[in-house]
Amino acid sequence: MSTITIAWIALPFFVGFVAYLFPKLDRYLALGVALVSGAYASLLFAASPLTLELLDSFGVTLIADQLSGYFILTNALVTAAVILYCWHSGKSAFFYAQTIILHGSVNAAFICADFISLYVALEVIGIAAFLLIAYPRSDRSIWVGLRYLFVSNTAMLFYLVGAVLVYQVHHSFSFAGLRGAPTEALALIFLGLLTKGGIFVSGLWLPLTHSESETPVSAMLSGVVVKAGIYPLVRCALLLEEVDPIVRIFGVGTALLGVSYAVFEKDTKRLLAFSTVSQLGFILAAPGVGGFYALTHGLVKSALFLIAGVLPSRNFKELQHQPIATSIWIALVMASFSISGFPMLSGFGAKVLTTKNLLPWQTIAMNVAAVGTAIAFAKFIFLPHEKQESRENIRRGFWSAIVLLIGGLMVANVVYYEAYTLENIVKPLAIVGAGWLAYFAIFRRAALKLPRVLEEFEHLIGVMSLMLILLFWMVWTRSGI
Secondary structure, three states: OOHHHHHHHHHHHHHHHHHHHHHHHHHHHHHHHHHHHHHHHHHHHHHOOEEEEEEEEOOOOEEOOOHHHHHHHHHHHHHHHHHHHOOOOOHHHHHHHHHHHHHHHHHOOEOEHHEEEEEEEEEHHHHHHHHOOOOOHHHHHHHHEEEEEEEHHHHHHHHHHHHHHHHHHHHOOOHHOOOOHHHHHHHHHHHHHHHOOHHHHHOHHHHHHHHHHHHHHHHHHHHHHHHHHHHHHHHHHHOOOHHHHHHHHHHHHHHHHHHHHHHOEEEEHHHHHHHHHHHHHHHHHHHHHHHHHHHHHHHHHHHHHHOOOOOOOOOOHHHHHEEEEHHHHHHHHHHHHHHHHOOOOOHHHHHHHHOOOOOOHHHHHHHHHHHHHHHHHHHHHHHOEEOOOOOOOOOOHHHHHHHHHHHHHHHHHHHHHHHHHHHHHHHHHHHHHHHHHHHHHHHHHOOOOOOOOOHHHHHHHHHHHHHHHHHHHHHHOOOHH
């Protein structure tokens, strides 16, 4: 298993460069790598946890277990769907090579158990994501890419200083070194990860980046890339009980913040981006079951971004007067049902499982966030539709990708089939019903526009500084870390 793991880590980077030499095979190579990752994730669910000590004296360690398996499977399915979506788009070998490299670096982040190898993986992710964001080479795409790269590198600078402080105390970069590390070390590391993962106000770079990128890139960013910053937070929360309350607090805060913006948003892609912020909060609110929620969210959010890319407009007001094709509407409704927590799709099981693992003080806030999610996605569910002939810009690859992702949402129901009891079904349906009622009574006609001042480039670093102060205070007031 150790040899297989090392070969699996190296494969995407090798194939990424081979794709340049054989451009006619780029799509097949990229899809093959995604399928290999899916097979490897399947092994992790059946095998015992694997720990690889690469550099014993520095604590450089890789851990591949069931938690990693959920995140890796998400990466495999989302990447495969994006490649299928782009199959007939005429993308160059450069695009597929960068997609493979991004896929490989995200996989690497999902098995890291130390701060220095995670740093390397996150930096490669930042560069590959920047190149994909800027792929169209338009002024707008280059600016959005550079903005993302600047914020990402600044966050990683804070993170690296924190990692060095951990090493100074323990002479090891292991995640376990957070116990007994200086207060500022944990604050700096968490600031970097919260920013990279798009969590709370330090993640407000995310809506513009995800909404302005090309459709397949948006699907990759929201489906898997931001989870590279989420995974180590979940791993640390499970490893150190002192860290768990901090992670849960930010989970609740970001769930409420994201949904507060999403319910008032009039732009489809920005709504999906703010929903990503909120849904990441659900993962952190219950770290013990965060892997399953990450899988469900990755599949549904990638599907929603791909569907949003073929809608006739990004503006909800225009969509209300411009019926969409019924076939697309059905796919849109199924994805929206899943993220809202409707039965028969894995979003239902993920929400039930998460709710059962919340602490008492989290329950009310997370139920409010769930109602807000139902309100936001009612905007999609109740769009007008009519039977139409297929439009030329909807390629065959689109339906292949959507079938893979929504099919995955159906199959993933088996993970927590115990959710299907009368008691468990009634509450989510009541939440969805309350959300729809609030949508028709209030939010359908609401014209409130929340300020975007904190999203502006010149304020992002200032917000990160304020977050650092908050983190320092939170860590300092808790003993034992």
